[in-house]
Amino acid sequence: MEPTKRPASDGASNPGESTETSHVPTPPAKKVRLTKRQLRQDPLYQQFFKFRTELNRCSAASDCKGAVDVFRQLQQNPDVKCNVHMFGMMIALCAKAGDVANGQAIYSYMQEKGLQPNEVVYSSMVKLYGDSDDLENARATFDVFLAKVAGNEVELQNKKTKKTAKGPDSAAGDGGGKTRGASGGGRIKLRTLVPLFAAYSRVRNIDACQQLFQLMGDLELDPNEPIFRAMIDVFALACIDARVHGLTPEKATYFRDSMKFILRDMKDSILSIGHKTKNSLQRWFREACPGADGTPRPWEVGTCVPNDKGHCQESGFTLGRIHIRRSEYVTLASQIEKLVVRGSAKRERQWNAFKKFIAARSGKYDVFIDGANVGFYGQNKGGVCRINIPQIGVALEKWVELKRSPLIVMHKHHRLQNRQHEALFADWERRGLLYACEKGNNDDWYWLWAAVHTCNPDSVLISNDEMKDHHFNMLRPKYFQRWKIRHQTRFHFSWGSDGKRKIDFYLPAIFTRCIQSHHAGIKNTSASESSDGAELADSEVIAWHFPLRDPKPANGDQDNSERTTSAVKGSHHPPTSSSVGPTIRLRVGGVPAVHADAGGVQGATKWFFCKRVGIESSVLEDQH
Numbered sequence: 001m002e003p004t005k006r007p008a009s010d011g012a013s014n015p016g017e018s019t020e021t022s023h024v025p026t027p028p029a030k031k032v033r034l035t036k037r038q039l040r041q042d043p044l045y046q047q048f049f050k051f052r053t054e055l056n057r058c059s060a061a062s063d064c065k066g067a068v069d070v071f072r073q074l075q076q077n078p079d080v081k082c083n084v085h086m087f088g089m090m091i092a093l094c095a096k097a098g099d100v101a102n103g104q105a106i107y108s109y110m111q112e113k114g115l116q117p118n119e120v121v122y123s124s125m126v127k128l129y130g131d132s133d134d135l136e137n138a139r140a141t142f143d144v145f146l147a148k149v150a151g152n153e154v155e156l157q158n159k160k161t162k163k164t165a166k167g168p169d170s171a172a173g174d175g176g177g178k179t180r181g182a183s184g185g186g187r188i189k190l191r192t193l194v195p196l197f198a199a200y201s202r203v204r205n206i207d208a209c210q211q212l213f214q215l216m217g218d219l220e221l222d223p224n225e226p227i228f229r230a231m232i233d234v235f236a237l238a239c240i241d242a243r244v245h246g247l248t249p250e251k252a253t254y255f256r257d258s259m260k261f262i263l264r265d266m267k268d269s270i271l272s273i274g275h276k277t278k279n280s281l282q283r284w285f286r287e288a289c290p291g292a293d294g295t296p297r298p299w300e301v302g303t304c305v306p307n308d309k310g311h312c313q314e315s316g317f318t319l320g321r322i323h324i325r326r327s328e329y330v331t332l333a334s335q336i337e338k339l340v341v342r343g344s345a346k347r348e349r350q351w352n353a354f355k356k357f358i359a360a361r362s363g364k365y366d367v368f369i370d371g372a373n374v375g376f377y378g379q380n381k382g383g384v385c386r387i388n389i390p391q392i393g394v395a396l397e398k399w400v401e402l403k404r405s406p407l408i409v410m411h412k413h414h415r416l417q418n419r420q421h422e423a424l425f426a427d428w429e430r431r432g433l434l435y436a437c438e439k440g441n442n443d444d445w446y447w448l449w450a451a452v453h454t455c456n457p458d459s460v461l462i463s464n465d466e467m468k469d470h471h472f473n474m475l476r477p478k479y480f481q482r483w484k485i486r487h488q489t490r491f492h493f494s495w496g497s498d499g500k501r502k503i504d505f506y507l508p509a510i511f512t513r514c515i516q517s518h519h520a521g522i523k524n525t526s527a528s529e530s531s532d533g534a535e536l537a538d539s540e541v542i543a544w545h546f547p548l549r550d551p552k553p554a555n556g557d558q559d560n561s562e563r564t565t566s567a568v569k570g571s572h573h574p575p576t577s578s579s580v581g582p583t584i585r586l587r588v589g590g591v592p593a594v595h596a597d598a599g600g601v602q603g604a605t606k607w608f609f610c611k612r613v614g615i616e617s618s619v620l621e622d623q624h
Contacts, residue, residue: 047080055089064097071106084110088120095128103128119145119186130195135203138196149188190224197230204238222478225277228266232280235259236288243294252290259284263544267515269478271485272547278608281546285610299610303548306607310511315609317518317543319511324482329455332479336449340442350438357435358450364432367399368451370463371410371434372443377464378493387414389421391493394501395462396433406462409447412436452483460489460507485512518543518611543611 051070058066067090074082087110094103107125110117117125122145129138193212200208209231216223223231239247239255273281282301291297304314311318324332341348358365374395375387392408399406408428415425415436428434437443444465451461467484489507496502519539 044080047077048082051080051082052086055086058093059089062093062096064093064099064102067093068099068102071102071109075109081113084115084118084121087115088118088124091121091124091128095124095131098128098131100128100132100134117145119189119192123189123192126192127195130199133199133202135199138199142192142196145192146188149186188219188221190221190227193221194224194226194230197227201230201234201237204234204241206234206238209234222269223265225270225273228262228270229277229280231262232259232277232284235262236280236284239284239288239290243290243296247290247294249292249294252292252294255288255290259289260541263517263541267517268482271481271514272549273515273608274549275551278546278548281544281608281610298613300613301608301610303606304545304609305605306511308510312545312607312609315543315545315611317545317609317611319516319545319607321486321510322482322512322514322516323457323486324479326455328479329452329483332483333449333452335479336445336452340445340449344440347440350441354435354437354446354450358453361432363454365405365407365450366454366456366459367404367406368447368459368461369395369399369406369408370444370447370461370465371408372414373463373465374491375410375414377491387418389414389418389424391501393424393428394493394503395491396428398503398505399462400433406433407447407450408434409443409450410434410436411441411443412438451487457486459487461487462489462491462505464490482514485514513547515547516545517541518545543609546608548606548608 051074054070055067057063058070071090074080087106090106091103094100094106103125107117107121110121122141125141126138126145129135129141193216196212197209200212213223213227213231216227235255235258242251242255285299285301287296287298289297289299302314304312306312306319309318310320337351341351369392371392372387375389375392376385377388377391379385379388392410396406396408415422418425425434435446437446444467447461447463448467451459467488486508489505491506492504494502494504518541520542521539
């Protein structure tokens with residue numbers, strides 16, 4: 001029953017009476033949202049916009065001094081509210097310039113304003129302290145971030161548990177994506193750890209580096225090139241220092257076994273190296289690597305340029321064709337499937353229908369065609385891009401002529417929008433050469449999963465797609481990188497003299513452009529890599545080959561090993577002889593649309609090699 005409101009006759013309440021209206025809570029005032037025009041006229045917003053624009057300029061120009069000037073102006077205008085993103089830009093610029101004093105001042109001021117640091121701020125502070133060798137503050141900042149992430153994970157898991165208790169429908173909305181935590185902060189990334197590794201390696205702290213390396217496994221992070229370089233440096237420098245005081249055989253064995261593990265993990269995680277990493281490896285193999293008695297056991301090092309068959313005259317070895325292991329095929333296919341079906345029961349039913357389609361033709365397909373990528377090739381004319389269905393048919397029939405079993409995977413709406421080619425679609429469908437994805441699905445995941453699921457080392461994927469979105473969404477991208485470099489086949493269309501559409505295919509290189517090890521008593525590493533790798537693990541390594549990336553003109557080294565080389569869309573330059581393998585010459589002449597191979601190591605014509613002195617090199621022939 002609602003309380004009765006009594007009208008006040010004289011504007012004052014009788015103190016002797018109890019008024020029921022006094023117990024009615026006052027509704028909170030609604031927050032008024034300003035329009036864009038009102039915001040532009042607001043002096044505080046104008047000042048905020050000025051600061052933000054100036055910070056964007058400073059960030060693009062790496063202008064730390066300009067960012068500090070913005071911070072000083074911000075202190076003089078306390079009513080202007082800046083967000084965490086702007087403070088993160090200022091701290092990141094200070095970390096890049098090594099300005100510890102101003103970086104600390106900005107961080108303290110941000111906390112005084114009640115803003116919670118995010119992953120960018122924490123990573124920048126760790127870099128700020130780590131680069132200045134302030135290991136105490138660097139580790140303390142990292143530990144605070146680590147504890148915050150752990151708390152956020154627990155909080156998020158509790159929320160998921162509550163949703164699951166309410167029913168499966170409520171839990172389906174989570175989608176299984178990246179966990180950011182309820183209170184922000186984000187996840188620990190490699191850029192948070194790299195400055196710590198570098199700082200610990202400079203002071204020869206092997207235990208701290210190994211502890212961080214173990215932590216990366218717990219966080220499901222794959223180490224990148226700068227982290228491997230730091231691990232190589234710390235063992236090389238520590239081994240050289242230990243030799244001054246007398247290196248015992250036990251300690252020498254410890255150093256050799258540790259580096260063996262690091263190099264094996266490095267071979268599985270990254271494809272090529274920069275010149276900084278080359279120098280670190282050269283120091284280990286030339287100066288640090290100990291023999292069984294603790295004395296130096298130098299290796300012969302140098303650079304070589306393999307011929308088109310993979311033979312390196314300088315080192316005497318022949319590079320092989322490396323495949324990922326069957327267990328890695330299965331793991332990669334499982335990761336793709338999780339990305340497809342998360343958060344949607346309808347999409348899961350459609351995905352199961354596709355799996356049933358593939359299972360019914362088990363082992364039949366060995367060529368998978370990205371229909372949209374092939375159909376849209378060269379169709380951007382005058383700003384209008386329409387898919388060319390007959391062009392897809394040209395690619396399909398060439399593989400049929402080669403007695404292969406192709407499958408076109410494309411979205412269903414392409415068929416609905418091109419009814420004039422219905423007869424062509426119906427023919428492909430009748431022959432079992434077409435699968436059309438339903439609305440709401442990403443067709444890229446379908447052809448990618450189908451190509452991986454076969455676990456066939458000789459299967460190929462026909463696409464010029466760089467697949468960067470797939471690469472960065474993978475839980476373990478190192479598997480995807482190695483799969484891509486071995487299976488992606490690029491193509492190029494051109495017009496023949498008879499006025500018909502012609503196509504050239506460019507298969508992966510004869511030898512795999514990735515880090516390779518050569519083992520005593522094993523003639524062919526590619527056959528062993530296809531198994532569980534146990535044979536290689538127990539054998540002695542007698543040589544290493546590392547693809548070298550060309551240095552950047554600006555800073556000399558490309559530290560981001562996860563970045564792949566992408567070709568400019570619409571480019572029609574021929575490939576270099578080192579970047580593509582044998583071509584199915586369906587037509588004499590013609591050049592591919594891109595001039596980078598599928599491994600992201602375009603221009604890696606030079607290789608850095610290390611081989612044992614006094615051991616006769618063996619030629620490794622590819623049995624595939």
